[in-house]
Amino acid sequence: MGSDAVSGVVLGHVDLGEADRIVRLLTAEEGRISLLARGARSSRKRFGGLLDLGMRVRVERARGRGLLARIADVELVEAVDRARTEIERIALLAYGCELVGRLAGExxxxxxxxxxxxxxxxxxxxxxxxxxxSRQSLEGKALTFSGLLPSLTTCAACDQPLEGGVRFDYEHGPVHVECGLGTPVTAAALARLEELRRTPLFETPGQAPSPAGWVLAEHAQHQLGGVLKSRGLLADLALP
Ligand SMILES: [Zn+2]
Structure with a gap:
């Protein structure tokens, strides 16, 4: 029993019965956590949209006998505003929350x-x-911070610099054609991903993406052992 407070970003929810929801948050201190939101489903007013995707909130959490701590109170830290007004931003919001949230441990x-x-x-x-x-830069950083990014400039098999046409092996990383199998990609495209990985996110809008497309998302999916569901909508939008 007892209560404490935790701040984080809402990653999504699953419905629980007729009335309740389990809400997932990404927090700095505890990574991904799940909390019980009683009445969130039956009454819209109960939490007033504060538990929507991407909202930054401070939650007062009450611990009872159950496995899940319950949300006793929610306070808004920062709302999602512009990111809800355009389909491209909505897709990027959903993708960022899913990718980063999945890469964080529980x-x-x-x-x-x-x-x-x-x-x-x-x-x-x-x-x-x-x-x-921007999306590629986010993928590179998120994989780096979760310890899952292989070198993008040297071969995962022989450690020598990558040149020309290479392969991306989602288990081990990029390799020379003679060193292993994988998705065809070029060393130049991977070098561009490496540049974007090191570029602050705020400098990425308007920048040229890497021709390597979705290889880092593929790598993340392989490492996580599951599909990133929000990727589909984003891929359909054909962002510049
Ligand atoms: Zn090699």
Missing amino acids: DVPAPRLAHLLVVWLELLEGEAMPGSA
Whole structure:
């Protein structure tokens, strides 16, 4: 029993019975956590939209006998505003929350991933429209912070620099054609991904994306062992 407070970004929810919801949050201190929101389903007024995707909130949490702590109170830290007004931003919001949230562990500290998601949300609220270069930069950073990004400039098999046409092996990383199998990609396209990975997110709108397309998303999916569902909508939009 007892209560405490935690701040985080709403990653989504699942319905529980007729009235309740389980809400997932990404927090710096505890990574991904799940909380019980009693009445969130039966009464719209109960939490007033504060538990929608991408909202930054401070939650007062009450612990009872159950496995899940319950949300006793929610306070808004920062709302999703502009990012709800355009389909491209909505898709980028959903994708960022899913990718970063999935890469964070459950109940283990994730300060860098939590901060990355906050910067992503701020980017989506800004004037400039983020594009594919922004998305690739986010993927590179998120994989780096979760320890899952292989070198993008050297071969995962022989450690020598990549040149010309290469392969991306989603288990081990990019390899020379003679060193392994995988999705065809060029060393130049991977070098561009590496540049974008090191570029602050706020500088990415308007920048040229890497021709490597979705290889980092594919790599993340392979490492996570499951599809990133929000990728479909984003891919359909054909962002610049
Ligand atoms: Zn090699």
